[in-house]
Amino acid sequence: MNLNAVGIVYRKEFTEWVRDRRTLISTVLVPLFLFPLMMVGFSALAVVMVGKAEKETPKIMILGGEDSPQLIASIKKLDSLEIVPYAPNWKDEISNKDIRAAVEIPKGFEKSLETGRSETVKIYFYDGEMKSSFGANRLEKFMKDYRDSVVKDRLAAKNLPASVLSPFAIKQENVAPPEKVSGATFGSFIGYTVIILCMTGAMYPAIDLTAGEKERGTMETILSSPISRMDLVLGKFLLVFSASLATAILSVISMGTSFAILGHSNLMNSSGGQTLALNLGLLSVVSVFVMALPLAFLFSAVLMTIALFAKSYKEAQSYLTPMTFLIVIPAVASVMPGVELTPKLALIPVLNTSLVCKEIISGTYHWNSIALIFASTCVYAAAALFLAFKTFQRESVLFRS
Amino acid sequence: MIEARGLSKRFHDKKRGEIRAVDNVSFRCEPGRIYGLLGANGAGKTTTLRILATILEPTDGTALICGHDVVEQPERVRANVGFLSTATALYPRLTAQELVEYFGRLNGLDETTLKMRLDDIFSRLDMNGFRDRRCDKLSTGMKQKTSIARTLVHDPPVMIFDEPTLGLDIMTARTITTFIRECRDRGKTVIFSTHIMSEVEKLCDVIGIIHDGKLLTEGTLAQLRERYAEQDLEEIFVKVVGPLQSRAEA
Numbered sequence: 001m002n003l004n005a006v007g008i009v010y011r012k013e014f015t016e017w018v019r020d021r022r023t024l025i026s027t028v029l030v031p032l033f034l035f036p037l038m039m040v041g042f043s044a045l046a047v048v049m050v051g052k053a054e055k056e057t058p059k060i061m062i063l064g065g066e067d068s069p070q071l072i073a074s075i076k077k078l079d080s081l082e083i084v085p086y087a088p089n090w091k092d093e094i095s096n097k098d099i100r101a102a103v104e105i106p107k108g109f110e111k112s113l114e115t116g117r118s119e120t121v122k123i124y125f126y127d128g129e130m131k132s133s134f135g136a137n138r139l140e141k142f143m144k145d146y147r148d149s150v151v152k153d154r155l156a157a158k159n160l161p162a163s164v165l166s167p168f169a170i171k172q173e174n175v176a177p178p179e180k181v182s183g184a185t186f187g188s189f190i191g192y193t194v195i196i197l198c199m200t201g202a203m204y205p206a207i208d209l210t211a212g213e214k215e216r217g218t219m220e221t222i223l224s225s226p227i228s229r230m231d232l233v234l235g236k237f238l239l240v241f242s243a244s245l246a247t248a249i250l251s252v253i254s255m256g257t258s259f260a261i262l263g264h265s266n267l268m269n270s271s272g273g274q275t276l277a278l279n280l281g282l283l284s285v286v287s288v289f290v291m292a293l294p295l296a297f298l299f300s301a302v303l304m305t306i307a308l309f310a311k312s313y314k315e316a317q318s319y320l321t322p323m324t325f326l327i328v329i330p331a332v333a334s335v336m337p338g339v340e341l342t343p344k345l346a347l348i349p350v351l352n353t354s355l356v357c358k359e360i361i362s363g364t365y366h367w368n369s370i371a372l373i374f375a376s377t378c379v380y381a382a383a384a385l386f387l388a389f390k391t392f393q394r395e396s397v398l399f400r401s
Numbered sequence: 402m403i404e405a406r407g408l409s410k411r412f413h414d415k416k417r418g419e420i421r422a423v424d425n426v427s428f429r430c431e432p433g434r435i436y437g438l439l440g441a442n443g444a445g446k447t448t449t450l451r452i453l454a455t456i457l458e459p460t461d462g463t464a465l466i467c468g469h470d471v472v473e474q475p476e477r478v479r480a481n482v483g484f485l486s487t488a489t490a491l492y493p494r495l496t497a498q499e500l501v502e503y504f505g506r507l508n509g510l511d512e513t514t515l516k517m518r519l520d521d522i523f524s525r526l527d528m529n530g531f532r533d534r535r536c537d538k539l540s541t542g543m544k545q546k547t548s549i550a551r552t553l554v555h556d557p558p559v560m561i562f563d564e565p566t567l568g569l570d571i572m573t574a575r576t577i578t579t580f581i582r583e584c585r586d587r588g589k590t591v592i593f594s595t596h597i598m599s600e601v602e603k604l605c606d607v608i609g610i611i612h613d614g615k616l617l618t619e620g621t622l623a624q625l626r627e628r629y630a631e632q633d634l635e636e637i638f639v640k641v642v643g644p645l646q647s648r649a650e651a
Contacts, residue, residue: 005507008503008506008507009507012492012495012499012503015494015495015499016492016494016495019494020494216490216492216493217488217489217490218489218490218491218492220451220456220486220488220489221489221490221491221492221551223456224454224455224456224479224482224484224489225479225504225507225508226476226477226479226480226507226508226509227476227507228476395457395458396412399457
């Protein structure tokens with residue numbers, strides 16, 4: 001191996017790489033702006049949208065209840081609901097979003113309350129439609145409050161205290177530190193995203209330096225120079241690897257910045273009102289990066305090998321699309337609830353890195369698993385690079401026509 | 402000097418089975434002379450020249466380039482060869498100068514020598530006006546000059562040209578043929594493949610006619626004229642290749 005020749009190839013490929021607009025988009029712009037856009041942008045958008053929906057006074061229709069004037073009067077008094085006159089096509093009106101929900105008061109409801117007979121009040125809404133759910137929730141809350149007041153009156157009539165219905169209270173309380181809670185929430189997502197971006201960063205240079213060379217007719221030019229094929233492959237590989245790493249680094253930086261912005265805003269509040277503090281300290285950032293290294297190496301070698309079989313950029317893209325699924329599937333599997341790192345899963349490339357990133361981000365370091373994952377991915381990566389060398393020796397691949 | 406010894410190259414095609422692209426081809430090409438490999442499309446010219454440039458490996462036989470074996474010492478062979486064909490394109494995102502520098506460095510030139518060579522070649526080929534222009538912005542003529550500069554940068558003793566004028570306009574083709582003559586005048590060993598008879602007549606000192614992977618005949622133009630009792634090279638070519646072609650078609 002001639003390191004000087006490898007360096008010459010690398011420098012040349014780097015010059016061409018930074019002059020390629022497609023590379024700039026996939027390696028720099030996507031990782032830099034994807035995280036802020038997804039995290040800050042979408043969170044802010046969701047807050048705005050939910051806030052707007054909550055501010056709306058939902059239109060509600062009352063079905064029946066003519067013989068329950070007190071209840072109807074109480075509902076009509078509510079400022080948070082706008083009562084619209086009854087229409088027989090009320091179901092369509094809910095589906096068409098003309099009204100948000102409808103409440104059906106059973107016949108003889110107030111009389112049943114007096115006699116102690118239990119009735120069911122039905123609330124109709126459009127499942128999955130946010131504003132309809134808000135309307136239904138307000139109705140339900142009103143009805144529950146109404147029921148509670150009825151119960152209270154009944155207990156008072158019998159001289160019984162309100163606590164007779166709740167002899168004890170139940171409360172769930174989190175004992176894990178906030179960074180572990182947020183790590184469990186976001187860890188798998190972060191690992192998954194870094195992995196996908198590592199692959200995206202490697203994909204375009206891998207195609208450009210192999211199938212792209214064939215398509216442009218420069219493959220024969222470079223093969224006629226005295227550089228050995230091994231040095232040529234290594235120079236090209238290092239560039240693809242650099243692109244993948246650059247994407248990983250930028251995505252980690254961008255991810256850290258996004259969470260820092262979110263941490264200073266009120267966008268990331270858990271349901272309990274406690275802010276989810278994501279502990280992206282230097283150790284976790286460096287660890288995620290170190291774990292992404294062999295994977296970026298593996299992606300670079302595999303993508304280059306596959307793309308080399310293609311005669312053109314377009315053909316290479318069609319070869320690499322199924323490859324994307326092969327990488328996305330294990331990465332997605334790691335996000336699934338309940339999927340935990342086991343010694344067997346530690347040997348499955350992509351899935352193992354994604355799972356270990358999840359643990360690292362939540363502040364858990366199982367060093368044995370980390371070592372096993374790092375070593376196994378390194379072995380896969382070395383095998384893939386060897387395959388790339390071998391493929392570059394094959395005339396039938398280089399001069400496929 | 403180029404010496405091909407029983408070169409053969411077989412490919413396997415799924416539909417057609419085994420294809421003998423080059424079949425036991427032997428010839429010698431001396432320094433200061435141009436060897437013209439004349440043949441129709443698919444005759445085996447490109448494969449032969451690619452083997453000599455070590456881009457392909459022969460199935461049987463071998464060739465010596467300046468005493469280096471194409472199978473045993475391919476990198477040494479390539480360091481002694483300048484290879485130019487219509488398939489050897491340029492890197493579009495590099496400037497003409499960056500491209501020639503790249504190949505100079507790959508050929509092991511130090512920075513001082515490289516700078517001297519670049520200045521000399523760019524002046525000789527009148528390339529200074531576009532040396533800093535990206536290759537994808539160059540005209541066809543400028544591209545050909547850049548390709549020539551690439552093959553010359555390490556001053557190789559052997560030049561291999563595979564149909565270098567194919568598809569070029571007259572003026573650009575003329576730049577190439579002038580360059581080939583200059584190579585010979587500088588004492589380089591030149592091998593040149595084409596199917597254009599007039600180019601062979603004008604340029605070549607020795608002509609080899611190749612068909613179906615086999616070298617059917619070779620000699621100077623005068624020797625071929627005498628051997629086949631024809632003055633016109635095209636007629637000679639038809640006399641050599643015609644019977645085989647008719648047999649194959651039958």
